Amino acid sequence: MRFAKTIAAASVLAVASMTLGTAVMAAPSQLTLWTHAAGNPAELKIIQQISTDFNASQSKYKVVIKKFPQADYNESVVAAAASKSLPDILDLDGPNMPNWAWGKYIQPITVPAATLKKFLPGTQGVYNGKLYSLGLYDAAAGIFARKSVLEKAGVRVPTVAKPWTGAEFDAALATFKKSGDFKYSIDMGTGWSGEWWPYGFSPFLQSFGGDLINRSNYTTAEGTLNGAAALKWGKWFQGLFTKGYVNPKETGGREAFLNGDAALQFNGNWAATDAYKKFGSDLLFLPTPDFGRGPKIGTSSWQWGVSSTTKNAAGANAWINFATKDKYLVQFSNAIGLIPATAAAAAKSILYKKGSPYEVFPTLSAKFGLKRPPTPAYPIIAKAFEKAGTDIMNGADVQGALDAAVDTIGADLAANKNYKK
Template identity: 50%
Template sequence: MRSNTRRLAAASLAAVTATALLTACGATSSGQGSGADGNTITLWTHNAGNAGEYKVVQQIVKDFNAGQSTYKVKIQAFPQQSYNDSVVAAASAKKLPCILDSDGPNVPNWAWGGYLAPVDLSGSQVPLSDQLPSTVGTYQGKTYTFGYYDVALTMFARKSVLQANSIRIPTIGKPWTKDEFDAALAKLKAGGKFTYPLEMGTGGAGEWWPYAYSPQLQSFGGDLVDRSQYKTADKAMNGPAAVAWGTWFRSLVTNGYMAQKSGASPNNDFLNGKSAIEWDGSWDAATNSAKLGSDLAVLPPVDFGKGPKIGGASWQWGMSATCSNKAGAQAYLKFSRQTKYFVDFAKAAGTIPATADAAAQIPGYQPGGPYDVFSQEARKFAVVRPVTPAYPFISSVFEKTAKDILAGADVQKSLDQAVQQINSNLKTNRYYAG
């Protein structure tokens, strides 16, 4: 995972470890409760190393504790790097807190494994229906988590560079087609002014890979798994559309359009003029705008045939299945669903607010503002990662497969092997039924 994408999923290794433990240990929802001592309720967060977001968590807890006398919430904060491992260990020991945050793609796995319980958020100030769909975590028709914000993949470029090369500046209503994008890269390569015309962060690791590149696979018409029943990846990840994606993905390297492994600071490389177009995210918009001003072009994702796609879902909040005071946990979660807290989180994180009411209160995110484009992308183009407990395993397989393809491995064989691994995992876990 790229270092500047802290709001995306935690490291794949931790997620795969979670899957392994769930497979070995089974669900953890049975057994003694935990997470509360009477009406004193424990809350865990991954924000120990993120002062801005952690300050908002502290403020909500302070306001909740001061606003009523029945419950008291206590915070325990972890660094993001160790958070998933801490949750896995606590779940195995049946010592989860009552309230915890989870990265959106992991919610189905945690729900299936007995980490999370469904939540009743009726009567909250902010209805779930007001939120971006990608900011609500569901599994098998039940709501388990909600988030205050999301992020959006996008492309950045300099208007002056595109105009100098007679390249059309795409819009949300009319994004580039694959042919237009390929032609633009060929023009920029021929101009010889950039080390690589395209920067896509291929030096990243972990969840960055499925977050950044599976939307392109989906825009080609493929996917990480057949979502109709979540029982096979056959034809989704190794069919003609997926092979076309893999062939194109590899061609970016063989044509000299993109580095097989980018540098440690892709956004700095873009700002320093080493690349002309960057596949990045909304988290770098403010930095890029400050450096490039009105010359910054924020571009929608390319339509490779099945419509533009970006990844959806970031960190979200829920209640553990083993919580011994679910009434208190849900009282806190309902209290926290106030528009002012959605505003505070989005401001602190520099992210897309999860509701339109919150967006209207944040400079730049109001309708027509310079960052409203990200809200539009999140609503129009976001695809959540597969809603299956198998996702952490699928994520790790996709990362390795995509890296192999960039390194020159046979596309069809690599995708076939990925399908075999995913299907084996699904079958071994009885398709995560129950």
Template identity: 30%
Template structure:
């Protein structure tokens, strides 16, 4: 089984099915829990707890968009056929189960190479599930990364993750509806609407939007989930706030800047379409939507020349945007076989491989040379705004007016931070007091950090 590409897909009713090759003639079916999946995976992944694998490496990745998964499968096949020294065996795990599967799998049962969502990297380093890539991946590959990839892949001054792509977050508009309301769309960071202008425009655009609501903020994605943290942190960074500083949340997460920013965010509910269908903006029902680059293929097909990409509103410190997407790392299971793991990652991060992937998912190319050649993100291209944002990336504890793309906190305690913050966001959106919710979230985060010695490495 270790020589197979195994694909795990989530069925409509939440059942996870592992598709076994024809000669096995059976299906293993289970409920979609990370623990159950991890137990099954440990029996078939072929990871050997650090033993040499004779040029064979096991690779785990998330099963996201169909086109993205297909592109990755093709790249693995290309790598395997490009040389005879290393064979990569790919396992795709449903995105909803992916992070919990890694969390519940012991380090010696992990694959040699694994994908991870950028904000989880530091927690996996802390749990000894990743090794530094500085002597594993080539210097040419590392030097060619765009700034956003460097920022989100670095922890304690060492590189633990590299990525084929990064993401952008922006405000998308329907030019016809904007024109009908007499509103001009900003197209550069310097032209971003102030929050006051944005709120006035929401009222105007609600009048011309067929749904009677001006904007889709992604409520259907769940504000308590990572979506909430990813899409609202630009508001607090732009207002001069942040989530965490020096491992502390008290006086930071519940600061006056954050309270004011989230009070404004909650007030937009009056103009927000819940969009349970997932098609409000491309169907022309709302004038605006607040989402990322991955929606460009859908939006451009639906709206054509009416599609406008704009920066997020400026709360006072300039427009900000989140970044940090799926990246790749090497686990201790690759000990003695890091050359093979490194050669695989070097192949994934070539310009040709990156071009294949971003053609599938419309993401921001992760290397400087691939970005320059991009038909979407290069100079004067339709998504250039996202590339410009990532060129000025920074960490969440040193946000300046000049910085636009900000990485979520790089800390082993990030799962606690986003969980507590997300719970507060959901309550705030439902009408709860902002200060009280942020106070409660700050206490929960600081308690967890205290219980874990501040997540300091031994």
């Protein structure tokens, strides 16, 4: 009991000193900044550097960083909104932006047109014609392969100008499977749940001619997510598993390609460095195949926004604009491997400068990149698509699974009057 008392006393003291600590600072307005990068020291360091530089550059505002782990960052933000304790500046996963804009978590931001012009389209979070968020880097996906493996199997190396056709890709998968050299033809990332499914796999659906929602009005997915093109996609996707090309029970480690169990890997550029370390110049980054409407890949990674409850919107906007300097964009890219938001920064970055093996990613993003649909219904669409995708993978009737997803999305749109209010 004495021990417990001591601990209790100590904790009261600790709390007291902390409250004191924050109360003393008063002169510049404090801006609280939230980031999901608690588990990414390299990224965090740059955010800290930007904030330190920003604080030193002027005397009106002082940015204080609070960091969160990525896994349930959205729950932290939702709880903060429920308890009216949102910060001034926060980062957010690109496709979630319209939901939070509609829910009045965030407000439009002001970035000069001259700056914005230089930023990749995937980094600009536009909803209802207004800019709500801006990313300092962008993600792209591609197929990772080994030159030696393709040569041995006699598979053509595809290029941005002449990507694999769907039939070529399927033939390649069949060749790898038949060769007996690999357990699986390709590691698709089935062990990742959540956002990977719509980010990674809905572009294949789009290449077939389907989509997550009808983008002309964002009020229905009927015929788009369950039409003839979507059905073709679903049958193809299911075939990957029934033919044994892909392991439906991968683990989150994505180790199959690296340790030689899978001939290819479909992954994002954030994983490029691990693969490059392992295979060096034997490694190839290839465009995804063209199933009719050209190759498609997802864009938009984490972006910065300003909360709607901030008392210092001007200061929050000033921080975001301060962070758009090319030198920070270069640092981000060098540290975490994603594409710098501007071409100028890309030219100066280690990974994406001319002649580097990663150079292809900005091209892939620019030529084939497609944003996930910017609608407040996106989180629901994402869940519905993930459910349909996993059900199809596990052998469900394709049409039935897609119809169910369309119904889930339709019911949500109807219950929210198409998110018009």
